[in-house]
Amino acid sequence: MSRSLGRISKMLLGVASLPSCGTPVTREPVRRCCVRNMGLPWPFSFQPRDFSLPNSSWGSEMMRLYEHYNSQCEVETEGGERRRGPWRRLPSYNRSLKYATGGVYLSKLIQSKARFFTRNMRAPGAAFEYVIFANKEEQKCVCVFQAGHLLEGQPGFVHGGATATMIDNVTGAHAIYTSGLVMTANLNINYRSPIPLGSTLLIESCLDKKEGRKVFVSCKVTSTDGSKLYTDATALFLSVTVGNLLGA
């Protein structure tokens, strides 16, 4: 996969390009909602909001887990220099069409208004609040997810579609992180127990195997201490080209 293809593929699912492993980084203070300039050429060099950073709606459990994984995104070397650690926080944006033109079926009107499904709400905490961390060596992703009040299905519980959405999101980001551009081919989801609205949850995904264009990822949704399993799932993704995706 070329560097540019990798960069585009990560952006398309709201996963921005990351500095290469080993690059010294600057520590970002928690709750500071700035974003890094990603070093992209104009007209891509504006600073979009990174939704994976903390906001005022994040509860204490969400913040605790964010800080736990975020602190492992950089480590201190013996010489006192800070370097990338085993985990990466995956930035997340709400407008993929800002980065890649295409969508041949869309009218100009729809293009300009289009928003990424899980980031389409302005009100913090109302719907999907989440941050995804990836660990390349362990072939794992962890998502800390806070389910807002607009995700209701049965009274007081999260809609099965909202859970499916987060599973597609996390396993999809994982597949893109390891394999470049992909499309979902199958989701098989077992709902073990209804998830109370307002919960903070862990969604953990694991890369099971890669066979040609196929990427197999499994996933489970649990309480933050891992003691209660709410949902488990398997996901299959197919690698695609930018041409496939943009309808070229």
Next chain:
Amino acid sequence: MSRSLGRISKMLLGVASLPSCGTPVTREPVRRCCVRNMGLPWPFSFQPRDFSLPNSSWGSEMMRLYEHYNSQCEVETEGGERRRGPWRRLPSYNRSLKYATGGVYLSKLIQSKARFFTRNMRAPGAAFEYVIFANKEEQKCVCVFQAGHLLEGQPGFVHGGATATMIDNVTGAHAIYTSGLVMTANLNINYRSPIPLGSTLLIESCLDKKEGRKVFVSCKVTSTDGSKLYTDATALFLSVTVGNLLGA
């Protein structure tokens, strides 16, 4: 299933109670957004907005299909009287907690602000626009779905989670329509082709079988003329009691 349980169960998934089969009905003009008083005791007798009725965002294909199925919701007898036809339009609301207290895990704040996931947007046409029709005799449901610009996944296409959400919604409404209160136990979804954002689609569900508490429903998402298959799925639901649901 008792009459009251049936009424509650249909409301919990946004499917209001319907007049019994054979009752003469009044024709509702298309695009008139009134709703019928459902005969509920105070404080339930306000008139919530029925999101399954047409609004200004519905395109011509959406309207054509709505009118096609809606016209079969009542038929004219030889005596000129209008009676229920083979199809039912399932009303759809955005606040299940207005009807049923519960959600033991919820704070009062979240309860008052909670909205049904697929009906949580005020702007018409922005996200999920859909209407579900049920045919009890044929054990089928048909949903006409218009995918708004806030449902984006890959650029220009509908997010896999949004498609999963609609599949859960339609098969779930179908299971509730035939079997009372249910919870989703499994969704197995095959994504055959990406769905262009802004599309109008048909989602057809079929009741496969019932075994004890288990309700098996299959489903496919196609173009409105049925010529292109975008997604197919199977869904398993488990019958539950109101007590299960409300955490009693």
